[in-house]
Amino acid sequence: QVQLVESGGGLVQAGGSLRLSCAASGRTFSMYAMGWFRQAPGKERVSVAAISRSGVTTYYADSVKGRFTISRDNAKNTVSLQMNSLKPEDTAVYYCAASTAAGLPNTDRWYNYWGQGTQVTVSS
Numbered sequence: 868q869v870q871l872v873e874s875g876g877g878l879v880q881a882g883g884s885l886r887l888s889c890a891a892s893g894r895t896f897s898m899y900a901m902g903w904f905r906q907a908p909g910k911e912r913v914s915v916a917a918i919s920r921s922g923v924t925t926y927y928a929d930s931v932k933g934r935f936t937i938s939r940d941n942a943k944n945t946v947s948l949q950m951n952s953l954k955p956e957d958t959a960v961y962y963c964a965a966s967t968a969a970g971l972p973n974t975d976r977w978y979n980y981w982g983q984g985t986q987v988t989v990s991s
Contacts, residue, residue, distance in 0.1 A: 868980070869892055869896065870891070870892040870893070870980070871891050871982035872889065872890050872983070873888070873889050873961065873962070873984060873985040874887070874889075876987045878989075879953055879990070880990050881954055881955055883989070884950060884951045884952075885953065886947060886948070886950070887947065887948040887985060887987070888945055888946075889946045889948075889963030890945055891945070892944070896941055897921075898967070899966060899980075900919055900920055900968060900972055901917065901939055901964070902916065903917070903948045903962070903963060904964060904975060905959035905960065905961045905962070906960050906962070907958060913928065914926075914973045915927070915928050915948070915961070916928065916936075918937045918939050918971075919970070922938065922939045922941070925937055930956075931957075934950065934951050935948060935950050948961070953987075954989060955990065956989075958987060958988050959987060960985065960987075961984065962983075963982040964979075965979060966978045
């Protein structure tokens with residue numbers, strides 16, 4: 868089992884940057900694919916980015932390609948999401964999640980563990 872704690876959310880102006888971090892407990896972090904999801908008010912939770920167990924392979928939603936970068940440090944049990952060129956439509960609660968599924972899962976049904984979420988608000 869793994870526990871996830873996100874940090875780094877906040878209020879930023881459009882065009883600005885934020886870096887989200889997710890710290891995982893346990894000694895088997897490298898056995899999990901990791902993902903970032905977001906949920907805007909009144910909308911479904913959607914995948915933003917995912918990274919494979921080794922960190923070699925990544926996935927990005929079309930809406931964030933070229934602006935967001937996911938990375939992980941298996942030695943430190945952390946996964947990060949660097950968000951640049953933020954837009955008001957990026958406003959949402961962002962969740963870190965861990966998956967035991969093979970490959971690079973990019974839908975929430977494949978994820979077993981979730982953090983509590985961190986709010987990101989982008990003002991216009």
